[in-house]
Every structure is written in C-alpha cells, then in structure tokens.
Amino acid sequence: MNTITVTELRRNPAKLLESLDKGMSVTILYRSRVLGVAEPLPKQKKILSKNDLSDLEKILNKIKPKKLLPKNKRDEIYQKRLEEKYGPRISRHKYPDRYLRA
DSSP states (O other): OOEHHHHHHOHHHHHHHHHHHTOOEEEEEEETTEEEEEEOOOOOSSOOOOHHHHHHHHHHHHHHOOOOOOOOHHHHHHHHHHHHHHOOOOOOOOHHHHHHHH
16 A cells, blocks of 8 residues: 655645556555545446447337437427417517526
8 A cells, every 4th residue: 555645646646646547545644644545446347348339229220219300490390389379479589488588
C-alpha cells in the first residue's frame, strides 16, 4: 500500500493515478494523520462488444421502429391540431407556448 500526502496529491496527481492504474491502494495523509484510502475499482469489461451490436442491429431490423418525421412536418401537424382544437386564429409563432410563459 502506498502513501501520499495531500500536498503531493495537489502537486503531483499523476502519482496517485499511476498507483491506482496498477491496482494498488493508496493511503492519503494530511498533517501526519490518515485522511482516507483510495482504492482502484475492479476492471470493468466493455459494455457492448461488436457481437452485441450486430445482435442489436438484427433485432432492430426485425422490429423496424417507426421513423421520426422531419421537424417541419411535425410542426405542421402540431399547428394543424392546435387550429382544430382552438380555432384558426391561433398564433403562428414557431413555438407559441414560449410566449405564454411568464
């Protein structure tokens, strides 16, 4: 187990990083008292591998998720529904709710 003071940690943080990268625990000292212990996390495997991505792609091809409409088409549908609900004199601002907030 290595030891490092707070001053050394501030001046040379690479020392702590190297020790943790090697898998060693490091005791942190402050004014000759043990402040804490820094321990490395266990090595983590990759979350997704290439095989996982290819499996995911196959599943998505089977499901064929609904594609998003382009923004201008969504805005047209939104404006049309607003006019149906509130009448044709609804504001033509691009984001009408922005102007209603106080």
